[in-house]
Amino acid sequence: MQALKWIRYGAWAAVAILAFVSAAILIGWWQVDGPGRKQIEVAAFAAGSPFTLVNHKGETVTEATYLGKPTLVFFGFTHCPEVCPTTLFEISNQLGKLGPDADRLQVLFVTVDPERDTPAQMALYLQSFDSRIVGLSGTQAQVDAALSAYKAYAKRIPTDNGYTMDHTASVYLMDAKGRFKSMIDYHEDDAAALEKIRLLLNARG
Structure with a gap:
């Protein structure tokens, strides 16, 4: 018994x-042991489906334009008071810390506010950050399609002076084949964020 x-x-x-x-x-999801940390990977999260946008130089681009190199994708807008400039400043610093490896990485800043963020406005705004960051805009329909492709959130919020945008504040990490690998959360520790980027750059397959 x-x-x-x-x-x-x-x-x-x-x-x-x-x-x-x-x-x-x-x-x-599963956890991958790193040096002193654990990284959450979201294998089943299919983000980055086809999109068509316009870069800050006025050129039409698609998801295929950025295949071949790992890519960081961040959704925001140029009138953003805190999250966007902070995130782009942090990414600029991370690119500097990567040294020559930074040239193996692409960074896309996709507007969630195409009404105000024309390619010219994006180009002007990005002068304050690392020159390797690419701004992407387009029609409202094109931006909505990109948001849907990345399963990102954006909502227009009325204010006394017009409107602002509420939006996803995380950075998407995509591999060289355009597959979603991980995310960097807003205000995530810089060392942890840099480790995720290095893992992305060194990933195989």
């Missing part, structure tokens, strides 16, 4: 472990 009881306990434990693993697979 005692042996039978332990067999039942073992079976229950196996079922519980299997259920947990299955749930993790369905949710699409």
Whole structure:
């Protein structure tokens, strides 16, 4: 009887472990050990589907334009009071810390406010940050399609002086084949963010 009881306990434990693993697979995340940290990867999160936009030089681009190199993608707008300039400043600093490896990386700043953020406005705004950052704009329909492709959020919020934009504040990390790999959260520790970028640059497959 005692042996039978332990067999039942073992079976229950196996079922519980299997259920947990299955749930993790369905949710699409696992943890990868890094030097002193754990990085959350979202394997099942398919972001970065086809889009057509205009860069800050006035050139039409698509998702295919940026295949071949790992890419950071950030959604924001030039009238943003805090999140956007802070994030772009941090990315600029991270590019500097990467040294020559930064040239193996692409950075896209996609506006969520195409009404005000023309290519010319994006070009003017980006003068304050690393010159390798590319600004992307387009029609409202094109921007909405890009938001949908990346499963990003943006909402127009009325204010006394007009409007502002509420939007996703994280940075998407895409591999050289345009596949989503991870995210850098707003105000994430700089060392952790830099580690994620280095992992992205050194990833294979």
